[in-house]
Amino acid sequence: MKRQTTWDLSPLGKKINDSAFLKERELMAKKYSDFARKWKKDKSFLTDEKSLKKALDQYEKLSQLGTKEMTYLSLRKNVETTNIDIQKAIKKAEEFYRKRIQEIRFFGLELGAIDKKQQKIFIQSPELKKYKHYLEMLFNESRFYLSEKEENILSLKSGVAHGNWQSMLSEFLSKQSREVYVEEGKKVIKKEQTFSEIQSLIHHPKKKIRNTAAKVMHGILSEHSDIAEKEFNSILENAKINAELRGYERPDHGRITSDDITFDIVDTMAEVVSDNFNVSKNFYAFKAKVLKQDKLAYHERNLEVGTLSGEHDYETSISIVDAALSNVDEGFVTIYRDMVDTGKIDVYPRKGKRGGAFCSYWSKDNPVYVMLNHTNQILDTTTLAHEIGHAIHGTLTKQESAINYDTPMFVAEIASNFCEEYVFDEIGESLSDKEQFLLNIKRIDAFISSVFRQIAAYNFERNVHDEFAKEGYLSKKQIGALFTKHMKSYMGSRVNQDPGSENWWVYWSHFRSPFYVYSYASGLLLANAMRAKVKENPEYIASVKKFFSTGTSMSPQELFDSIGIDITDPHFWQSGIDEIKDLLTETQKLAKKLGKI
Numbered sequence: 001m002k003r004q005t006t007w008d009l010s011p012l013g014k015k016i017n018d019s020a021f022l023k024e025r026e027l028m029a030k031k032y033s034d035f036a037r038k039w040k041k042d043k044s045f046l047t048d049e050k051s052l053k054k055a056l057d058q059y060e061k062l063s064q065l066g067t068k069e070m071t072y073l074s075l076r077k078n079v080e081t082t083n084i085d086i087q088k089a090i091k092k093a094e095e096f097y098r099k100r101i102q103e104i105r106f107f108g109l110e111l112g113a114i115d116k117k118q119q120k121i122f123i124q125s126p127e128l129k130k131y132k133h134y135l136e137m138l139f140n141e142s143r144f145y146l147s148e149k150e151e152n153i154l155s156l157k158s159g160v161a162h163g164n165w166q167s168m169l170s171e172f173l174s175k176q177s178r179e180v181y182v183e184e185g186k187k188v189i190k191k192e193q194t195f196s197e198i199q200s201l202i203h204h205p206k207k208k209i210r211n212t213a214a215k216v217m218h219g220i221l222s223e224h225s226d227i228a229e230k231e232f233n234s235i236l237e238n239a240k241i242n243a244e245l246r247g248y249e250r251p252d253h254g255r256i257t258s259d260d261i262t263f264d265i266v267d268t269m270a271e272v273v274s275d276n277f278n279v280s281k282n283f284y285a286f287k288a289k290v291l292k293q294d295k296l297a298y299h300e301r302n303l304e305v306g307t308l309s310g311e312h313d314y315e316t317s318i319s320i321v322d323a324a325l326s327n328v329d330e331g332f333v334t335i336y337r338d339m340v341d342t343g344k345i346d347v348y349p350r351k352g353k354r355g356g357a358f359c360s361y362w363s364k365d366n367p368v369y370v371m372l373n374h375t376n377q378i379l380d381t382t383t384l385a386h387e388i389g390h391a392i393h394g395t396l397t398k399q400e401s402a403i404n405y406d407t408p409m410f411v412a413e414i415a416s417n418f419c420e421e422y423v424f425d426e427i428g429e430s431l432s433d434k435e436q437f438l439l440n441i442k443r444i445d446a447f448i449s450s451v452f453r454q455i456a457a458y459n460f461e462r463n464v465h466d467e468f469a470k471e472g473y474l475s476k477k478q479i480g481a482l483f484t485k486h487m488k489s490y491m492g493s494r495v496n497q498d499p500g501s502e503n504w505w506v507y508w509s510h511f512r513s514p515f516y517v518y519s520y521a522s523g524l525l526l527a528n529a530m531r532a533k534v535k536e537n538p539e540y541i542a543s544v545k546k547f548f549s550t551g552t553s554m555s556p557q558e559l560f561d562s563i564g565i566d567i568t569d570p571h572f573w574q575s576g577i578d579e580i581k582d583l584l585t586e587t588q589k590l591a592k593k594l595g596k597i
Helices: 019-041 049-062 067-079 084-112 116-124 126-144 148-174 195-201 207-223 225-246 253-258 263-275 277-290 314-326 330-341 378-399 414-428 433-471 476-491 518-536 538-549 556-562 570-593
Strands: 177-184 187-194 358-360 369-371
Touching: 019 049, 019 067, 019 084, 049 084, 049 116, 049 126, 067 084, 067 358, 067 369, 084 126, 084 148, 116 126, 126 253, 148 195, 148 225, 177 195, 177 207, 187 195, 195 207, 207 225, 225 253, 225 433, 225 476, 263 277, 263 433, 263 518, 263 570, 277 433, 277 476, 277 570, 314 330, 314 378, 314 414, 330 378, 358 378, 369 378, 378 414, 378 433, 378 538, 414 433, 414 518, 414 538, 433 476, 433 518, 433 570, 518 538, 518 570, 538 556
Parallel strands: none
Antiparallel strands: 177 187, 358 369
């Protein structure tokens, strides 16, 4: 079967400046203007439940306008990063939508400023039941709101103070290509590769290929490190200014508030994981021993200790993921097959396409899309499962109202890890001891990257934001030293912090969306908890689907409580780490049995 391996964006639009986009803008301008005209004069929404219900119903409909154009342009930008016409169209569209948001910004600001007594009345009102948690979040976040004029200024400067810097470096890196060694058939030849392809080669089993790729990658990052220094400092300064203006208590306060959770939950998780960094250190020491190396190079930390048989081309990956999801839930499979068969996945790397993988769902009225950079490696199969997990989450949440169609970052990685782990199970079916050993190594590598590496990255972020606040500017050398310190904290002494590895913060895009990274750790540990409950009682999958369908109509803590998970308990987070420890112990026993150590 010949599959479409690039996006079909026709459900969104056909071209830049599509006439449908322009018509929707006209409608949007009218509707936003009507809303502003009505509720700037009529302040009954601040005191009357029925009036607020009417206003929120209108507000919800406004939130869906314009999403097709912005989704279309954003997706095209990710696969055509050098297309100037798209960048121009995005800037014009952003300017138009920014003005519309400014036009109705008064509504949230005035509603957030009502007294506590009235807030309580609205939250408890049966008339406003649909909007209960939306209002709870609004009232919580309103503590940090500025005046309407100040909020408009912050919005206007966000692109030049943050967005432009962030996209600039990403685009520079995506344009890079170099000659490196690659394997074609039985031959190793030199061939020009894109930046994302070079990244995939640093884990190649052939030393010559991975070392050359790492050297070239170090060179690219070094060439861009001066630019990255300016870029990163600008983002740090912008974050500091915003935090001071809003009165945040700490650099990650905004992220935690937007995630609808509390300091104690994030701090508990981060502390438990950091206290268990000996698990990742022991793993790398074990891995070095298996590979007969005294130490691993930095880029070798995810190096395979052997090759599992079988080609993981895209069709193979599709079949494996299909089989894995079929063992979990038929509803998941239906969503997955639709994604694969209807042009919702952009599969292969190409010049100008950004690296990595992601899933995009901005509006319940639009399709969910996935981007991959598939290079026929086994991890590409698990990456497909990971992004499909996001797609399943985004699709199931469409059952929610538009105003609750969102996913807090803290829980954003749960569905992805939930599905990915079942694919690891599927790959592990009927393997020999040797093959099971190799798969376990891959699985632990994934655990380490998602839990320990990401919390080390979160610790780095907190450290770098604090240091910036003290010093006012950080050199690339200072940033690199902090980065190396925190990478070493979870890797230990058996992984060399090679010259050049201190610049790996340069391409790590998550640092430009501060404190996002802790969601990878919470996502995997929470996904494991759900999987354990499904294993114990298969009917628990109904609770899992409830979770994936709920959106933001409940806080994460309330939602977890409703399905029997206590995220405030340190022992819960420790139990997730203990699963990793148990898998490492099992793998070490297999290694002895096979004579690997």
